[in-house]
Amino acid sequence: MAERTALIDYGAGNLHSVENALRTVGASVDVTADPDTVRTADRIVLPGVGSFRACAQGLRAIPGLVEAMEERVEVGGAPFLGVCVGMQLLADRGLEHGTTPGLGWIAGEVRAIEQTDPAIKVPHMGWNDVALTAHAGPVLKEGEAYFLHSFHFAAENPAQIAAMTDHGGGLVAAVARDNVLGVQFHPEKSQAYGLALLARFLEWRP
Template sequence: MQTVALIDYGSGNLHSAEKALVRAATEADLNRTITVTDDPAVIAAADRIVLPGVGSFGGCRRALYARPGLVDALREAVSERQRPFLGICVGLQLLADTGLEYGPHAGLGLIPGTVRQLSVSPGQKLPHIGWNDVIAVGHKLIPQTGDAYFVHSYYFDAADPTTVIGSAHYGCAFPAALAKGNVAGTQFHPEKSQAFGLALLGRFMEWEPE
């Protein structure tokens, strides 16, 4: 049985994410244990890792680094052990080199890029809240276009276009999902995206990065 560590650092809709992961594993007939944790030892030893995030880039970053040993454990699992990793919303944004929300903040640098504010059209409001099409490029995690739920004002401006595995549009085109090696993330909330989101979570829990 594989363990999926859902990181608890005081940010993110953990209850909904946990329920969605459990349901996705059940529907995909996968033998997975979903563990909500901030224990560095558990995270370092996990087979797969999910990092949620709700709020500002800087606030989530501070909360993450405030847990002693958590970031080191995450890096050990992801960079050294090459465990599959999924960031959700701000959990994706934290993978960038830099976030520009309320001033520049260093990210984890796992996928090259900068987090910037959406450039909206006149009459469009921020944050972008609601359902939007995700245009897929055929990656194993998102093999086809679907409808997903977003809540965000900032987006991940990828330095390498080949890391973008799904895109959406609100005022401007922006990456809805990215992946590099064993590291992936979604700007949308799969735990709130019904069948499309559950399918993605199920694929993540059996994903074997190349």
């Protein structure tokens, strides 16, 4: 039976472009907010666009959804991919519009990008390099991806930083541990680079 990828629909993402990109590389996708569907998925993708607070509240507003994700990913070991704010939600907390608890899967917090140089624009928007660390794993590759964000993931554990990018200083481009991967950039907007990443995610057996 074909593997099923659960794409979490919690009202906070460019859901259809992520779905289309996954289908383009051969995924069988269930766009879902149903905890039972999440519990039986082979892989889980969490998208997200907008503020950390709105996304976190949207996710927690669906009864049993966070618990089902934790059960399938943290206990069951299903490969997980968080995209943009979906990656940021892995943090302990976000500091946008006050302090909001995250999922706490990757230690750290999501803070505003500091504009240290007037020539460096915030939000960080457009194509930029993805530079791998020693902890990148098999899904990530060096290349250029499309970014759009005003807040960044300040990860506490260097061993969970999988890739960096430079925008007036280093910003975390990806976090990873075990079966969990989060990317700050948008694979679905990153053309061939992004599609190749999603294809590798579908093949990933952590």
